[in-house]
Amino acid sequence: MLTLENINEFFADYPIKDIDCNHNILMDYEKIFKIYDGKFGYLSYLEFKSSDDSEIFLGSYPMNGADLWKCKKCGKLKFFYTETGGHFPQTLSVDVDFNKKYLSDPFAKSVSIKAEKYSDFITIFGFSELQNPEKIEKFNGIKVIDKSKSYIFGYHEFNGDIAFNVIADKTTLRKIYDFENS
Ligand SMILES: [Zn+2]
Incomplete structure (x- = not known):
């Protein structure tokens, strides 16, 4: 089972890394993992990083509210999250970066x-x-x-x-x- 703690192993073992997906995000993608687990209350909008950009904090906004989705047709993985900073919320997607370490x-x-x-x-x-x-x-x-x-x-x-x-x-x-x- 995929967890916050084993997500790097999951990415390392995942067979489909660099692939262009032209499939339909609304129709062809399914959610496979939710980062926010609700065990410590409200999400924070605080954004943080380390001085070393080789690591991505799953606990930082906006990743803390992201979901991992997979294309059912080609296997492409993307994170989806809602950006609330503008005038209205919008859903954004970002590819998994297999060269980075995701910190839980x-x-x-x-x-x-x-x-x-x-x-x-x-x-x-x-x-x-x-x-x-x-x-x-x-x-x-x-x-x-x-x-x-x-x-x-x-x-x-x-x-x-x-x-x-x-x-x-x-x-x-x-x-x-x-x-x-x-
Ligand atoms: Zn696809």
């Missing part, structure tokens, strides 16, 4: 907690930068990250809620999701 961690998550749970959050999860939120980098542009580290971007307080985006491994994000809902 870290992911971005948007977090929203009640202000009274804020100090508990810092105690449990760390993220010492939350003690000086005025220094947290804003949510804008493409963030260049070190994949071995965790990050907070875009801090907001509104009506007793505190919201920010976290980049971390999926296990940590699931724990944060449980904390949000506890």
